[in-house]
Amino acid sequence: MLNIYRKELFTYFWSPIAYIVVPVFLLISGYFFSFSLYYLKLATMSNAFHNMSILLLLLVPVMTMRLIAEEKSTGTLELLFSMPVSIGNILLGKFLAAVTLLSIMLAGSLIFIIPLLIHAEPDFGPIWAGYLGIFLIGTCYISIGLFVSSLTENQIVAALGTTAILILFWFIRYIGNFEALQFINLPFDFISTSTHQGDFVRGLINLSSIVYLLSLSALFYGFAWIRLHLQRMG
Amino acid sequence: MLEVRNLTKKIDGKTIVKDISFSLGEGEILGFVGPNGAGKTTTLRMLACCTLPASGTATLDSFDLVKDDMQIRRKIGYLPEVPPLYEHMKVATYLRTIARFKGIPANRQKGAVDEVIERCFINKMSVREIGKLSKGYRQRVGLAQAILGNPRLLLLDEPTSGLDPGQISEMREIIRRAAKKSMVIFSTHILQEIQNLCHRIVLIKNGELTYQGKLDQYGLANDGITHLVLRLKGDRNLIETALNPDGSDISFHLEGPGNGTNEIKASVQFPENEATQTTILRELLNRNVTILEVSPKAKDLEHTILEFMRSE
Numbered sequence: 001m002l003n004i005y006r007k008e009l010f011t012y013f014w015s016p017i018a019y020i021v022v023p024v025f026l027l028i029s030g031y032f033f034s035f036s037l038y039y040l041k042l043a044t045m046s047n048a049f050h051n052m053s054i055l056l057l058l059l060v061p062v063m064t065m066r067l068i069a070e071e072k073s074t075g076t077l078e079l080l081f082s083m084p085v086s087i088g089n090i091l092l093g094k095f096l097a098a099v100t101l102l103s104i105m106l107a108g109s110l111i112f113i114i115p116l117l118i119h120a121e122p123d124f125g126p127i128w129a130g131y132l133g134i135f136l137i138g139t140c141y142i143s144i145g146l147f148v149s150s151l152t153e154n155q156i157v158a159a160l161g162t163t164a165i166l167i168l169f170w171f172i173r174y175i176g177n178f179e180a181l182q183f184i185n186l187p188f189d190f191i192s193t194s195t196h197q198g199d200f201v202r203g204l205i206n207l208s209s210i211v212y213l214l215s216l217s218a219l220f221y222g223f224a225w226i227r228l229h230l231q232r233m234g
Numbered sequence: 235m236l237e238v239r240n241l242t243k244k245i246d247g248k249t250i251v252k253d254i255s256f257s258l259g260e261g262e263i264l265g266f267v268g269p270n271g272a273g274k275t276t277t278l279r280m281l282a283c284c285t286l287p288a289s290g291t292a293t294l295d296s297f298d299l300v301k302d303d304m305q306i307r308r309k310i311g312y313l314p315e316v317p318p319l320y321e322h323m324k325v326a327t328y329l330r331t332i333a334r335f336k337g338i339p340a341n342r343q344k345g346a347v348d349e350v351i352e353r354c355f356i357n358k359m360s361v362r363e364i365g366k367l368s369k370g371y372r373q374r375v376g377l378a379q380a381i382l383g384n385p386r387l388l389l390l391d392e393p394t395s396g397l398d399p400g401q402i403s404e405m406r407e408i409i410r411r412a413a414k415k416s417m418v419i420f421s422t423h424i425l426q427e428i429q430n431l432c433h434r435i436v437l438i439k440n441g442e443l444t445y446q447g448k449l450d451q452y453g454l455a456n457d458g459i460t461h462l463v464l465r466l467k468g469d470r471n472l473i474e475t476a477l478n479p480d481g482s483d484i485s486f487h488l489e490g491p492g493n494g495t496n497e498i499k500a501s502v503q504f505p506e507n508e509a510t511q512t513t514i515l516r517e518l519l520n521r522n523v524t525i526l527e528v529s530p531k532a533k534d535l536e537h538t539i540l541e542f543m544r545s546e
Binding site: 003004006007010011014015074075076078079080081082083084085086232233234 | 243245279282283284285286304307308310312314316317318319320321322323327331332334335336337379
C-alpha cells in the first residue's frame with residue numbers, strides 16, 4: 001500500500017495537478033476570506049469554510065479523475081493486478097495520496113488565521129471544528145471521485161461524473177423544499193453534505209455527522225473495491 | 235513446474251478459453267500460437283492473475299492460481315501486448331517503482347534494477363523519460379519490468395510485435411537469456427520466433443487447445459498423412475510402378491537419374507496407414523530396388539502452421 005501511495009504522490013507532484021489545484025484553492029479561498037474580513041468586516045472563518053467546500057466540489061474531481069481511469073487507459077491496472085498488491089491496498093494507497101494533497105491544501109489555508117489574530121480575538125473552537133468538517137467532507141469527495149474514476153477509462157468523464165455526484169450530495173437537502181417531491185420520504189437534510197458542513201462551521205461536532213461522513217467515504221471506497229474486483233472477475 | 239488443468243474462461247456467457255491443459259518445466263520456452271482472438275491473451279491474463287478463470291486450475295510450484303494468488307504473483311513476470319508503462323517516469327525510477335511493487339527487499343532493489351537495465355540493453359536510456367522513448371525501447375523497458383527479480387514464470391504477450399528486425403533479434407536474445415532463470419510462455423504469430431525460441435508449442439484456436447508438443451513433430455502429428463523420403467537404387471520405371479499400386483492414394487515425386495547405379499530420391503505421401511507403407515516397401519523389394527534409407531519427413535512447418543491459422 002505504501003508503495004502505491006508513494007507512486008501516486010510522486011505522480012501528483014510530477015504532473016501539473018498539484019501545482020494547479022493547491023494554488024487555485026488557496027488563491028480563491030484567500031480572496032473570499034479577505035473580502036469577508038476587510039470588506040464585510042466579519043472576523044470569522046465560517047464564510048471561508050463555506051467557500052472552501054464549494055471550491056472542493058470543483059477541485060476534488062480534478063484530483064481524483066486520473067486515479068484509476070488513467071491506469072485503465074494505459075494498461076497499467078493489469079500490471080498492478082499481476083503484482084503482489086491487493087485491490088484494497090491499491091485503492092487505499094491512491095485514496096491516501098489524494099487525502100495528503102487535500103491536507104496540504106487545508107494546511108496552506110491555516111495562514112488565514114494570522115490576519116484574524118491581528119484584527120480580532122477569534123474563537124478557536126469553531127475554527128478547529130470547521131477544519132475537521134472540511135477535512136471529513138473532502139475525504140468523502142475523494143472517495144466518491146475514486147469510485148467514479150474506477151468506472152471509466154476517460155478522465156474527463158470521471159471528472160464530470162464526480163462533479164455531478166458531489167453537487168447532488170451538496171444540494172440534495174433542498175429536494176425536500178419541492179412540494180412535488182415531498183412524497184419521497186428520505187432524510188435529505190441528513191444525507192446532504194452541506195448540512196454537516198454547516199454544523200461543523202458553527203462549532204458543532206456531532207458524532208452522527210462524523211459517523212455519517214466516514215460511512216459515506218467507506219461506502220464509495222467499497223463500491224470502488226467491488227468495481228475493480230468485478231473487473232478482475234472479468 | 236507449472237501445471238495447467240482444464241482452464242476455462244467465460245466472458246458475458248461466451249466461452250473464450252475452454253479446458254486448456256498443459257505443463258511447463260524448468261528452463262522451457264513454450265510458444266502460444268494461434269490466430270487473433272484464439273484465446274492466447276486471455277490464457278496469459280489468467281496465469282498472470284489479471285483475470286480469474288471460470289473453472290479449472292493452475293499450480294506453480296504447488297501454489298494454486300486462485301487460492302494462493304499472492305504467492306503466485308510474487309513468482310511471475312508479465313508483459314502484456316501493450317507495455318504497461320508510467321509515461322511520466324524515468325526508466326530507472328519506473329523500474330525502482332516496480333521493484334517495490336514486486337516486494338523486492340529495499341537493499342536488493344538497486345542491484346535488481348541495474349541487472350535488468352544491463353540485460354535489456356537500456357543503460358543509455360535509464361535517465362530518459364519513458365514517454366519520450368521509441369517503440370523498441372518502450373518494449374524493452376516493458377520486458378525489463380517483467381524479468382525484474384528473476385520471476386519463476388515469465389509471461390510475454392507478443393513481445394516482438396511492431397519491432398524492426400534488429401530489435402526483434404535483440405528481444406529474442408533477451409528472452410533466450412531470461413529462460414535460463416525462468417520458465418517462459420510467450421504468445422506470438424511470428425513463425426520465425428516459434429522456430430528460433432520455442433522448445434514446445436501449444437496451438438490454440440477458438441479457445442481450444444488443438445496441439446501441444448515439440449515443434450518439429452507438429453507436421454507429422456497433424457494431418458493424418460504420412461510423408462516419407464526414400465533413398466533408393468534401381469530402375470526408375472520399376473520404382474514408379476512399385477510406388478503406384480492399383481487403387482492406392484499414393485503421390486510421389488522422384489529426383490535423380492534412376493539408371494540402376496545412381497541414387498534416386500523419392501518423396502512419397504499417402505494416408506496414414508501402416509499397411510500402405512509395408513506394401514510400398516515390399517513392392518520395391520520385389521522389383522529388386524535397393525532401399526538405402528527410409529525417413530519420415532515433417533511437412534514444411536511454416537506451411538503447416540499457416541494452414542492451421544487459416545483453417546476454419
